[in-house]
Amino acid sequence: MIKIESKNVNLFYGDFQALKDVTMAVEENTVAALIGPSGCGKSTYLRLFNRMNDLINNIKIEGEVLVDGQDIYNKGINVDELRIKVGMVFQKPNPFPKSIYENVAYGLRVNGVNDKSFIEEKVITSLKHAALWKEVKDKLHKSAFELSGGQQQRLCIARALAISPSVVLMDEPASALDPISTAKIEELIHELKKEYTIVIVTHNMQQAARVSDYTAFFYLGELIEYGKTANIFTNPTNIHTQNYVTGRFG
């Protein structure tokens, strides 16, 4: 079943066209990796799905962007509700200046949840889902800043999961992490896809190969090739894709 998709999407930053006629669909409970050289439009494309681009001035979007079959750019769409359904994890870990517990509980509290036992259960479940529980269960009320970079990033993932999204967008989630933390995030992505649909932007080609089921190659705002990751990395059909994944350009 298709979870999210774009149909003939064009996106302009003023006069500059950042996305050109992009049509692509991501199946539920799969991981889709977006790859391509800097400036190719992959992060812009990712941000379409929880309307993070709305925050940028002078932007124009054409085409359809669908989550669960509903065009999220239609009038009447509640963006706050959309962002509950479509969570996001950024490149640099960005925990709030609060305790580990409160970081995870934050999304629930701002959405009006007051039930203490419900919040506690959600915090524990989210930390377990983010593979962080064992490392923090004895210091839940310590500052989030006491955690390592890798732990902070998993905390941000736990924070995103706490509000029960069905889609998680990840913008280079491991690029600022050491190899051990990166491996943990990758393992986590593999586990999370059982319950979530994940779209990840990565500059690390091997990471895309390891974590994703499908890979999309973007170049100069165009979706050049989209297919099973195994095919993209063994037998890409487009010469530009081949040149990129083999490191011959980009």
Place this chain on the structure above:
Amino acid sequence: MTHLEQELTQLRSDLFEMWSLVLKQVKSSRDALINFDKDIAAEIRYKEKMVDAFELKLDRDCENLIALHTPVAVDLRLTLAVLKINTNLERIADFAKSIASFVLYCNKESLNPELLQVTQIRDIFDNAIDMLSETRKALKHENSKMAIQTFVKDDFLDEMNEKSTAIISEYIAKHPEESEEALTLYSIIKKLERIGDHCSNIAEEIVFYMDAKVLKHGGLDHED
């Protein structure tokens, strides 16, 4: 040229060198057998050590290339193809050595020309050598069609192998005193037929590298 491209170019170059060596070994084994030349046979056995060393080097280079450069797409297919072609070439060279051993340790001074003629051993050798040479050319020119064309020669080798039982039986009935040589020639025909099979494997690897198509066992492509 990127570092990876330099490594792949070197790998190809080493493979072609190994290929030339193996080709020379098979040609020499033909000359050793037809002329019953023990000097050539001894040289083949000596050079076999070079083939073994080459095989180990290419294996190690492929292993390093995968570990250090993580090749993908066409680069990965080339690396995997080199790895498999390397194994096939080494086995072909083993057959050449085995033929040389027969010539070297046989207590006869020559084989009966009639035996060589009825078995068409020279034609069988030439077909096997052509297959080995043409697959090399196919990779050199990156031409998968040229690789596929070599399968016809494998059919000839299979046919000659099938006929050989009757031919050798008939010969032994006529020349019972030469039964040992005749049986050895029978086993050499089988080895040459196996060289044809290895060359077919090599041709399949060239198609895999060039076209990303799997021909062996009826075929499977990457879309499946």
